Amino acid sequence: MNVKLVIRVKLLPTPEQASALQATLHACNAAADHVSHTAFTTGIKRNRELRALTYSTIKTHWSLGAQAAQHVIKKTSDAYASLAGNLKAGNLGKPGSKRFRRATEKPLTFRPDGAQPYDDRMLSWQMEQRTVSIWTVAGRVKRLPFTGDESQLLLVARHRQGESDLISQKGQWYLLATVDIPEDTTNPAPQGFIGVDLGITNIATTSTGHRHSGRRINRSRKNDRRNRDNLARRQSRSAKRRAKRRAGREARRTRDINHKISKHIVTEAQRTGRGIALEDLSGIRERARLKKPQRVTINSWAFAQLGAFIEYKARRAGVPVVHVHPAYTSQECSRCHHIDRGNRPTQAEFSCRNCGFVEHADLNASHVIADRGWWTWVCGAESQVPALTLIA
Numbered sequence: 001m002n003v004k005l006v007i008r009v010k011l012l013p014t015p016e017q018a019s020a021l022q023a024t025l026h027a028c029n030a031a032a033d034h035v036s037h038t039a040f041t042t043g044i045k046r047n048r049e050l051r052a053l054t055y056s057t058i059k060t061h062w063s064l065g066a067q068a069a070q071h072v073i074k075k076t077s078d079a080y081a082s083l084a085g086n087l088k089a090g091n092l093g094k095p096g097s098k099r100f101r102r103a104t105e106k107p108l109t110f111r112p113d114g115a116q117p118y119d120d121r122m123l124s125w126q127m128e129q130r131t132v133s134i135w136t137v138a139g140r141v142k143r144l145p146f147t148g149d150e151s152q153l154l155l156v157a158r159h160r161q162g163e164s165d166l167i168s169q170k171g172q173w174y175l176l177a178t179v180d181i182p183e184d185t186t187n188p189a190p191q192g193f194i195g196v197d198l199g200i201t202n203i204a205t206t207s208t209g210h211r212h213s214g215r216r217i218n219r220s221r222k223n224d225r226r227n228r229d230n231l232a233r234r235q236s237r238s239a240k241r242r243a244k245r246r247a248g249r250e251a252r253r254t255r256d257i258n259h260k261i262s263k264h265i266v267t268e269a270q271r272t273g274r275g276i277a278l279e280d281l282s283g284i285r286e287r288a289r290l291k292k293p294q295r296v297t298i299n300s301w302a303f304a305q306l307g308a309f310i311e312y313k314a315r316r317a318g319v320p321v322v323h324v325h326p327a328y329t330s331q332e333c334s335r336c337h338h339i340d341r342g343n344r345p346t347q348a349e350f351s352c353r354n355c356g357f358v359e360h361a362d363l364n365a366s367h368v369i370a371d372r373g374w375w376t377w378v379c380g381a382e383s384q385v386p387a388l389t390l391i392a
Contacts, residue, residue: 195370
């Protein structure tokens with residue numbers, strides 16, 4: 001299996017080139033709004049049928065090329081398919097709820113600067129010159145320079161596959177290029193497993209003794225929540241804009257921290273010839289019984305993102321990953337495996353009532369996870385990590 005990544009490449013257009021790119025996004029998304037209105041009023045949302053209804057109109061009215069027009073129609077069709085999937089899964093509330101009605105009572109709309117897909121007929125890469133040639137409504141822009149991390153650009157040169165998306169963020173221009181990287185051969189005989197315990201005081205604790213503390217991060221998150229609440233009470237346009245900017249900064253900070261933690265864990269596992277054992281936390285929010293203040297703290301950190309980063313980095317490095325059942329990992333003794341709620345006299349302390357073993361609670365839990373990971377591997381139930389699509 002291969003690992004799919006989405007790599008962001010920064011474009012360096014002149015003011016004239018940037019104007020052409022912006023006009024292109026605006027035209028494509030205005031055309032997508034027209035296609036969306038047609039799909040909503042007629043009930044026809046499949047790509048082929050929508051193309052028969054709208055292709056000629058959007059191609060002529062918005063001066064789109066043939067490929068651009070087809071991508072606009074497919075983008076709209078895919079958006080309605082995604083909406084249908086979310087409605088079916090209950091992600092937008094129950095039928096009749098305010099959120100459900102808001103999603104279904106009017107056509108989908110597209111932001112003027114929303115991403116636009118480009119295929120190889122509309123976009124060509126000159127990797128040695130670090131330039132691209134890209135279609136716009138003002139004509140083809142040639143020798144448009146780009147930049148990025150050298151290691152990531154090398155991946156684009158070697159493994160780019162499929163379409164790339166043109167996006168605009170805060171006046172900067174980027175291409176999101178999909179790369180399909182062959183993963184390394186998974187280590188068939190790991191020398192044990194590194195257990196990873198996820199938590200709040202310590203975001204991740206490994207059975208090798210490394211603790212990635214969350215104290216400073218938690219203080220920042222507490223300040224972020226307080227600022228969000230203050231802005232939410234104001235209900236002004238400027239407050240909403242500031243809240244949106246803050247949310248973006250928080251998400252980027254969280255992503256950066258998760259990348260660093262996952263890289264450290266995978267690098268250590270690869271260096272020592274071990275695998276990685278993670279708790280299977282799917283559905284944990286529905287199963288866990290927490291007080292209201294605890295819900296805010298626990299549910300606000302992107303543990304699923306951290307787990308996904310560990311998995312895809314491990315696949316690239318050939319490190320096996322297993323998922324173990326999370327039940328009682330915090331109450332089980334890693335020495336004698338006695339399980340007792342009284343083994344946790346405090347949040348940070350583990351003291352076994354059976355054998356007297358004393359250890360930091362998170363470190364003990366990581367040892368339990370490592371043991372369960374080893375037995376899962378030995379019994380032949382190693383985890384099959386699903387294909388992931390992530391922005392590097």
